[in-house]
Amino acid sequence: MSLSRRKFLIRSVQCIVACGILPGLSACDGPGRLQESKGRGYDDLVSRIGRERADIIWYASFAPSSHNVQPWTVTIKSPDKWIIGSAEDRWLNEIDPKNREMLLSIGAFIENMVTAARAYGFQVKTRVLARNPFDPELLSLELQNDERAEYPLQRMIERRTMRTGFKNEDIDPEDFSFLVGGEEGFSYFPPLSTQAAWLDEATIAATSQQVERENVQEELARWIRWSDADARKFRNGLTPEAMDITGLAGWYVRNFYGSDDVLAKDFRKATVERVKKQVAESAGWIIVTAEKSGLTALIETGRRFERMFLRAKDRSIGIHPMSQILEEKNFAEKAAAMLMLEKQPQLLLRVGYMRDYPSPVSLRMPLDDFTRVSIFPSMSVRTE
Ligand SMILES: Cc1cc2nc3c(=O)[nH]c(=O)nc-3n(C[C@H](O)[C@H](O)[C@H](O)COP(=O)(O)O)c2cc1C
Missing domain, CATH: 3.40.109.10 (NADH Oxidase)
Incomplete structure (x- = not known):
C-alpha cells in the first residue's frame, strides 16, 4: 500500500475515533470485567482468612477511582485486623498532586468494605491512622461478629x-x-x-x-x-x-x-x-x-x-x-x-x-496485587 493511501486510512479511522462514530458496533470489546474465578490470590486468601472475609475484600475492589488506578492496599494483620493504605505507584501526581481524589476513592473502597462486612455479619470499627494523604497506612479496620444486615451486594458489581x-x-x-x-x-x-x-x-x-x-x-x-x-x-x-x-x-x-x-x-x-x-x-x-x-x-x-x-x-x-x-x-x-x-x-x-444501563466494563486487579497477609498463627475463622 502506498504511504499516502496508508496515511489516508489511518486518518479516516482516527476521524472515526475522534467523532465517536459507530457507537452501535460494540461486540467483542476487550477483556471482560469479571474473571471466571475471583482472580489470582482469592483461593489463597480464603485459606488464610475464610471465604466471607475474602469476599468482603473482593466486593470492596469494585469501588470507583480516578483513572481506575485502584489506589488501595489491604494488609491483613490478623483475620479481624486490617490496615488500608494506598500504593505510591498508583498515585496521580499530575492531576491529583494533593492525593485528594485518591482519598475520595479510598473512601468509596471503605464504604464497599464496611457495607459488605455488615452483610456478612460483621460490625467494622474504623480508625484513621494517617496524618497526611501521603502516609502509606491510612486506616485500621477491626471486624467484630454481629447480626447480618440485609444488603443487595450485587449493587457493587453492577455499579x-x-x-x-x-x-x-x-x-x-x-x-x-x-x-x-x-x-x-x-x-x-x-x-x-x-x-x-x-x-x-x-x-x-x-x-x-x-x-x-x-x-x-x-x-x-x-x-x-x-x-x-x-x-x-x-x-x-x-x-x-x-x-x-x-x-x-x-x-x-x-x-x-x-x-x-x-x-x-x-x-x-x-x-x-x-x-x-x-x-x-x-x-x-x-x-x-x-x-x-x-x-x-x-x-x-x-x-x-x-x-x-x-x-x-x-x-x-x-x-x-x-x-x-x-x-x-x-x-x-x-x-x-x-x-x-x-x-x-x-x-x-x-x-x-439512562436510555439503557449497560453492564460495567472497567477492570479490577486480582486480590493478590493489593492484599498482603502478615504472618499470624492459623486460627479458626467462621466459614459461611
Ligand atoms: C474521585 C474520582 C474522580 C473521577 N473523575 C473522573 C473524570 O474526571 N472523568 C471520568 O470520565 N471519570 C472519572 N471518574 C470515574 C472513574 O474513571 C471510574 O470510577 C473508573 O474508571 C472505574 O470505572 P467504574 O466506575 O465504571 O467502575 C472518577 C472517579 C473518582 C472516584
Missing part, C-alpha cells in the same frame, strides 16, 4: 460510571431524595440552571487547558490500556471501552494505538470533542460538597459519594464524575462561588436518566 446515553430529563425530586438517602452535602442543578450551564462550559474549558499540559497527558498515557494484552496484564487503568471507544474504532485503537498517540494533537482534540458531546446530553449535575477538606473529611465524603452511587441504578440514573474543573487550579478556585455553594465542592457529577 458503573456512565459517559454516554443520558436522557435530557430533570431528575425527579423523589428520585433525588432516594439517591442521597436523607444525607446532607448534595446539590442538584437541573440542565437549564445557570450553574449547570457554567459547569458544562467550564468543564470544556478546563479540559482544553488540561490536554495542553504535557505531564498530564503523559500520566494519562501510563494509565490507558490500549491493547487487550495490557488490559489482561494490569487489570486497572482505562481500556478503550471504558472510554467509550467501541466498535470498529475500539478494534483499531486496541490493535494499533500506543502511549505516544495520547500525546498526539489529534488525540487531545478528540478528548475535548468527546467532552463537548458528553456535557451536551446531560440532565444536569449533582455536586458533592464537604464541610472540611482534611484527610478524614475526604474519606468520609468518598464514603457518602459511594453510598449514593450504589443506589443510582435502582432508579436508572447514570453518574459521570467529571473532575477537570477541580483538577485545574484556576477553575477550582472559583467553583464554589460560581455554583453559589457555601461549602467546598469535592465531586462534580454529570447525572441523568
Whole structure:
C-alpha cells in the first residue's frame, strides 16, 4: 500500500475515533470485567482468612477511582485486623498532586468494605491512622461478629460510571431524595440552571487547558490500556471501552494505538470533542460538597459519594464524575462561588436518566496485587 493511501486510512479511522462514530458496533470489546474465578490470590486468601472475609475484600475492589488506578492496599494483620493504605505507584501526581481524589476513592473502597462486612455479619470499627494523604497506612479496620444486615451486594458489581446515553430529563425530586438517602452535602442543578450551564462550559474549558499540559497527558498515557494484552496484564487503568471507544474504532485503537498517540494533537482534540458531546446530553449535575477538606473529611465524603452511587441504578440514573474543573487550579478556585455553594465542592457529577444501563466494563486487579497477609498463627475463622 502506498504511504499516502496508508496515511489516508489511518486518518479516516482516527476521524472515526475522534467523532465517536459507530457507537452501535460494540461486540467483542476487550477483556471482560469479571474473571471466571475471583482472580489470582482469592483461593489463597480464603485459606488464610475464610471465604466471607475474602469476599468482603473482593466486593470492596469494585469501588470507583480516578483513572481506575485502584489506589488501595489491604494488609491483613490478623483475620479481624486490617490496615488500608494506598500504593505510591498508583498515585496521580499530575492531576491529583494533593492525593485528594485518591482519598475520595479510598473512601468509596471503605464504604464497599464496611457495607459488605455488615452483610456478612460483621460490625467494622474504623480508625484513621494517617496524618497526611501521603502516609502509606491510612486506616485500621477491626471486624467484630454481629447480626447480618440485609444488603443487595450485587449493587457493587453492577455499579458503573456512565459517559454516554443520558436522557435530557430533570431528575425527579423523589428520585433525588432516594439517591442521597436523607444525607446532607448534595446539590442538584437541573440542565437549564445557570450553574449547570457554567459547569458544562467550564468543564470544556478546563479540559482544553488540561490536554495542553504535557505531564498530564503523559500520566494519562501510563494509565490507558490500549491493547487487550495490557488490559489482561494490569487489570486497572482505562481500556478503550471504558472510554467509550467501541466498535470498529475500539478494534483499531486496541490493535494499533500506543502511549505516544495520547500525546498526539489529534488525540487531545478528540478528548475535548468527546467532552463537548458528553456535557451536551446531560440532565444536569449533582455536586458533592464537604464541610472540611482534611484527610478524614475526604474519606468520609468518598464514603457518602459511594453510598449514593450504589443506589443510582435502582432508579436508572447514570453518574459521570467529571473532575477537570477541580483538577485545574484556576477553575477550582472559583467553583464554589460560581455554583453559589457555601461549602467546598469535592465531586462534580454529570447525572441523568439512562436510555439503557449497560453492564460495567472497567477492570479490577486480582486480590493478590493489593492484599498482603502478615504472618499470624492459623486460627479458626467462621466459614459461611
Ligand atoms: C474521585 C474520582 C474522580 C473521577 N473523575 C473522573 C473524570 O474526571 N472523568 C471520568 O470520565 N471519570 C472519572 N471518574 C470515574 C472513574 O474513571 C471510574 O470510577 C473508573 O474508571 C472505574 O470505572 P467504574 O466506575 O465504571 O467502575 C472518577 C472517579 C473518582 C472516584
